Amino acid sequence: MMQKTATSLLRRTFHKPVLSAHPSCVIPDHSIIRSRGPTLHCTYYKRHKHEESSFPLSTALHTQMPFSKFDELLPQHIETETPRIPFKSDSFAHFIDSSKTLQALALLGVELYKIEEKHPDTLNFIVSLDLKDLKSKIEFLVNFGIRYTEIGGIITKWPKLLDPKRDTQQFEEIISYLIDKDFEKKEILALINRLPMALTMPVEVLDGMLGHYQRLPTNRGEKPLRFSNAEVKSIILRCPMLLRANLRLIYEQVRTLELSCGFTLRQVRRLVYINPWILLKDDKQLELLYKFYSRELQLSANEIADFPGCFGxxxxxxxxxxxxxxxxxxxxxxxxxxxxxxxxxxxxxxxxxxxxxxxxxxxxxxxxxxxxxx
Known part of the structure; x- marks a missing residue:
């Protein structure tokens, strides 16, 4: 994983929002214009790219050791140098040799190049993080049951977990709320792995989203699609992306099923419960599939509704x-x-x-x- 990250960092330069250097990085006194050149000297990766398999840490990540021991072991695999780096940059590569935090993230399996591509708004605070900023959040996740081997993927998907403006108390509030909603621990762990964003949602927003899917609006305003708490939980666990969906588009999708496709409310409810991803499918693709099944295959709405997976x-x-x-x-x-x-x-x-x-x-x-x- 680390080798893949290194290669990607060395080959790519993205023109993203400018990064400010971390105070601990050794920087020349004079101002340097943001570098756009292709030559990046990332000596940390050059030094370790052939040694990953021999790291005791690699073995440790798969043993799920107590966090205290992991916390002692991690610094042993971090080395910093004092390369010439600019005050500002558009890539993590300029900071990796002098930032213990970035090295720790790489060792945990965080794919830094994906963060550069998909979450450019997080780059500034990530290069400004100290190891102490990471410790409390990683310790919280590990103590709750997240495996060390899963942490890299979680942070890669949602680096805003590391935002210093957020603390573990917010994570605790979300988990406590989900437990109150009858989510089991293994289900919460699965949700965190698939949608880490859930940990940073305000409780009132999360509650509103779950409530919305419990009474899903339809074209007939007085007749929403009603789901029990257990059914909503099942829907969200199978399709976590619904928690970050645009509710207006969800409503339009229900209207498409009801009006354009001609399904009854009972049939729409069945389709949504068995295949919740149907709410996120492109509405034009949805209509094309329905017309194909009904006109070309000459199937009735009842026959189509018997197989909700046909829209996937x-x-x-x-x-x-x-x-x-x-x-x-x-x-x-x-x-x-x-x-x-x-x-x-x-x-x-x-x-x-x-x-x-x-x-x-x-x-x-x-x-x-x-x-x-x-």
């Missing part, structure tokens, strides 16, 4: 398979007739299994057909 695929995939079945005279989607092809057969089977189950030849035949006929 790409229109191109099912269209190609339908044409191949039709080419062989086997595009038969009516349950009461021989040779029935179910919707799950069409969207969930692998190419090889589809060809074998319906005697369509080989995968090579299918690929050749796609190139020539589709």
């Amino acid at each position: 695929t790409r229109i191109q995939k099912v269209l190609e398979r339908h044409k191949f079945l039709k080419h062989h005279g086997k595009a038969q989607y009516f349950r009461d007739q021989p040779g029935y092809v179910s919707l799950p057969d069409l969207y969930s089977l692998s190419d090889n299994d589809l060809c074998a189950k319906f005697s369509l030849g080989t995968v090579h035949d299918f690929k050749k057909f796609i190139k020539t006929a589709c």
